Structures are given as structure tokens and as C-alpha cells.
Amino acid sequence: GNSVTQMEGPVTLSEEAFLTINCTYTATGYPSLFWYVQYPGEGLQLLLKATKADDKGSNKGFEATYRKETTSFHLEKGSVQVSDSAVYFCALQGGTSYGKLTFGQGTILTVHP
């Protein structure tokens, strides 16, 4: 079955530091890959996505590239801000399972001024 393995946290960074959160997956077929963000007290929001190999998703300074050869979708940001403090979830959606998302375990990110 599908699975997502995400870098364990928590991750604590200073403002303007470089961020990488690793994500690898196992899936049949050609899944779509997502990063969701959950800010304190709020619901999940889609941060970015990629639907095929070598696609790069980007939003709000975050980027992730769909690497089929390494089955990875690592999240990166060049300069984090305090407002980026949140929980980040990597997820995949299998091509044959309508709408069904498989989530990684989540990574708590805390950014200090």
C-alpha cells in the first residue's frame, strides 16, 4: 500500500535560516504529492503540490521537487520567518484511489526571532 515517511521533528530554526524537511514515499502507479501546513489552531491548508515526476511545486517561498528516482518530495525554504512556525505534512494521493490522501507523520517547525 501507499506510505509516506517524513523527517521527524521537531525542527527549531532561527529566522532567516534554511529549511529542509525530508519526505519519501512508497506508492504504486504515479501518485500526486503534496505538502500541507497546519498553523496553530487552524485546519490544514495546501502549501504546494506536484503531479508528475520532475515537477516543482512552489508557494510562499517554499519549494519541493517530485523525484521519482529517489521517491522523494523534500520541502525547502531559503529563509524562514517566525510566521512559518507550524506543522508540515507530506502527503500523497494515489492515481487509483479517488481523493484518498496518505499523510506522513508531520514535522513541527518552530522559528525563533
Place this chain on the structure above:
Amino acid sequence: GAVVSQHPSRVICKSGTSVKIECRSLDFQATTMFWYRQFPKQSLMLMATSNEGSKATYEQGVEKDKFLINHASLTLSTLTVASAHPEDSSFYICSAPTGQGSYNEQFFGPGTRLTVL
């Protein structure tokens, strides 16, 4: 983007009572909705797929008689936790895809925190 609401946002109840949680798609129709459970500092676990006009599909290990799902209309799905016990305390989240096909985007509700005393 599309909006999904949940009600209530927080509920505290005594052990043995039943609790109903509503999930609504506010500006789009959803023939399918998903219900997740999130434990503190852990990932989301898919509980069931709610299908408008037919029975819900439950994931392995989820008790159908404990977590009753009804997809009453194209904009409303309800999750009823029957005879809730403290171990049912959790954060329940629903989501709905906005269209057909494998690459449709899902929108998530803000979640409902259930505390069973």
C-alpha cells in the same frame, strides 16, 4: 479557494453520550468527503470515506458502529461518535475534494476537538 466548515469546533461531553459532528462544503458540492482523526502531535489517520447517497467506506480497524457516517446531501456529511468514551477524545477533521479525478484538490475543515470526560 473552496471552503469547508465543521461544527462544532469544540465539544466536551460525558462518557456514554453520543456526539454529532457536521462537515459542510460551503461553496461547492461534494459527492465524497473524508473523515480523519488526529492524535496529539501525530499524523492524520483516515477513518472513512463518506459517499453521498450510499454507505460510507471505513478503513481497516475503524468501528462502523462507533463512528456513524451519514452523507445527507451534496454539501453535508455528519460523523456521530456513538456512546463516546475517553479513548475517543481526539481531533476530528473532514475534507472534501472539489471535483472528479485523481488530481482534484482537497479542502479541509478546521477540525473538531472532542473531549470525553
